[in-house]
Amino acid sequence: MPSRRRTLALGATLSTTALAGCTALRSEPEYLTLHFLNFDSEPHTIAVEMLRADADQHSDAVVLREQYELGTPPEDRTAEQHTEADLLESDRYLVRVHLDNAPATRAAYQYYPDCEASERTDDVLFIEARTERETGDRYIEFKQSRCTHSPGWF
Numbered sequence: 001m002p003s004r005r006r007t008l009a010l011g012a013t014l015s016t017t018a019l020a021g022c023t024a025l026r027s028e029p030e031y032l033t034l035h036f037l038n039f040d041s042e043p044h045t046i047a048v049e050m051l052r053a054d055a056d057q058h059s060d061a062v063v064l065r066e067q068y069e070l071g072t073p074p075e076d077r078t079a080e081q082h083t084e085a086d087l088l089e090s091d092r093y094l095v096r097v098h099l100d101n102a103p104a105t106r107a108a109y110q111y112y113p114d115c116e117a118s119e120r121t122d123d124v125l126f127i128e129a130r131t132e133r134e135t136g137d138r139y140i141e142f143k144q145s146r147c148t149h150s151p152g153w154f
Helices: 004-026
Strands: 031-038 044-052 062-070 080-089 093-099 102-111 123-131 138-144
Touching: 031 044, 031 062, 044 123, 062 080, 093 123, 093 138, 102 123, 102 138
Parallel strands: 031 123
Antiparallel strands: 031 080, 044 062, 044 093, 093 102, 123 138
């Protein structure tokens, strides 16, 4: 029969090993997906720049500077879609967007991750090109996924 001291040592070792596995799972980074939608009747090139919020200089802050082509919506859908899955680690970003064919149509959004790793909700930022119905003016709208404890859309 094992001694009490040996049993306690074995129990402590197993507990430490089990807990180490749990904390390692939580330390895996979450990733951000960008989902582009074009609700406008014209195709657009969307220019996106994402900046880290904690950088001291602009050159250090830029984590993404890309352009994405969006065609016109197909007749059977209300929007043309393009997705860049798991593009960046989910973190705080300043997101700046403009339409290349309409440079005055620009917008900025401060993205904050909303979900804990344990909630298993994907972090998604929706960037939408839209047209004002009455004036025909184009604009950009942002939405992001929210966790169950968060109040709705922005």
